[in-house]
Structure formats: structure tokens, C-alpha cells
Amino acid sequence: MTLVHRSHERGITTLTLDSPHNRNALSARLVSELHDGLAEAAGDKDVRAVVLTHTGTTFCAGADLTEAGTDASAPLGLVRLMRAVVDLPKPVVAVADGHVRAGGLGLLGACDISVAGEGATFAFTEARLGLAPAVISMPLLPRLDARAAARYYLTGERFDAAEAARIGLVTLTGKPADVLPPLLDGLRRGSPQGLAESKRLVTAEVRRAFDRDTDELAALSARLFASEEAREGMTAFLERRDPAWLR
Secondary structure: OOOEEEEEEOOEEEEEEOOHHHOOOEOHHHHHHHHHHHHHHHHOOOOOEEEEEEOOOEEEOOEOHHHHOOOOOHHHHHHHHHHHHHHOOOOEEEEEOOEEEOHHHHHHHHOOEEEEOOOOEEEOOHHHHOOOOOOOHHHHOOOOOHHHHHHHHHHOOOEEHHHHHHOOOOOEEOOHHHHHHHHHHHHHOOOHHHHHHHHHHHOHHHHHHHHHHHHHHHHHHHHHHOOHHHHHHHHHHHHOOOOOOOO
16 A cells, blocks of 8 residues: 555645555655655656645644664655755645644655645644654754743644744644635746755855754754653653643
């Protein structure tokens, strides 16, 4: 069963996450298929841009917690995926018409343009699991309002599409069928060279964050995932109960 479907229309490649059984979590298989789709788009001279979207009610729930405790390389795997989006010489447009959580926020943040449907919701839930938004901070913190990042990183509160746009997490809100076509039309009009070099300009700070912080933040993420607190937090989440530290 394919977890990332590919389609092409008038210079636009669409990659659709289709793993509803785990809310499009970043399993090893889904990540591998997404890499393949990005590489194919990068090598196709007729592709002007990539749309990253999803089936179901969740854009991406972040790490697959059923795998998280068994793969110490998972943080670096997420880094490589986000960096592949950032380094792709073609614009990537995320379309989130559902829930976005944890590593899914990093994937969204790595995209150049993002569209949030009116029913989309967002939350940095890592602190509630004994974790921290470590590697996903590299594409996110250069783009987010600093005060809002502090609030939502620490509280884990859920917020809506309008708030996501206000703090710089997403570009546009509204019905994707209404707001996406003008964006794609604009991208189709760009030359391959013009798009690639323009993207390099607007991603410069994000790329510097990856170059500077990858080793430190990947190590932090791996350490937290292996901790006793995180094991309790993830187990409580999967068992749908409160963690032991809740007061």
C-alpha cells in the first residue's frame, strides 16, 4: 500500500500523505516515500513547484510513536526530510486542511508557502510528552513570532488557522480550493532559475540554522526520546491517560 501518492498537472507535482491509520505520522516508510517523491520532482525539468497535502483529518501527527523508542536515528531522519524540502530547488507549498502536530509542524515550516484550511488546528505538544520541539525549531524559529513561539512551545495549547497566520506559521488561510489556484498560477509563471534562486534568498536563514544547530538539536531530541519521562509521556498518550507528573 502506497503512503505517499504522486500526481502531476500543468507543471505542479502533488504529493499526498495517505496514512490515515496513524494520522499521517512520520513512519520510516512514509518518510522514505516522501523523499522519493521530492527527488523525482527535483529531477523533472517540467515541474515548477510541489504541493504537499494529505488525506483524512490530519496533515501530519509528527513522529510515529510506535517506532520512536526503537530508532535512535529518527531525529536525524526528520532533519534530512525537512532539509530536503528546504533545499529542493523548487517551491514547496503545504496544504493543511486538518490537524498539524509535533514533527508535522516542522514539515509544514520547511515548506516555502503554506495554506491552512479553516478547520486546521495546530499544537506543539512535545512538552506534554516529556520532549521538546528540538529539530523542528530549525525551520520554525526563524519564521515564527518569538513571543508566540514561547507561549505555544511551553503550554502546548491548541490554536487555529487564523492564529497560525498571525504568528507566521502559515501563509494563507481559507478554503484551499479558493486560495491555492492563484498561488499555483503565480508559480507556473516563474522560470526554473528564477524560482530556484529566489527560494535560496528566502531560505537563507533557515539553511544557516540547519548548518549551525543540526548536531546539537538532533542529540537533544535523541536524549529526550530515550528518557524515562518521555517513555512515560508517550505511553500515557498511547494509553489515553494522564502522565504521572500531572498535578
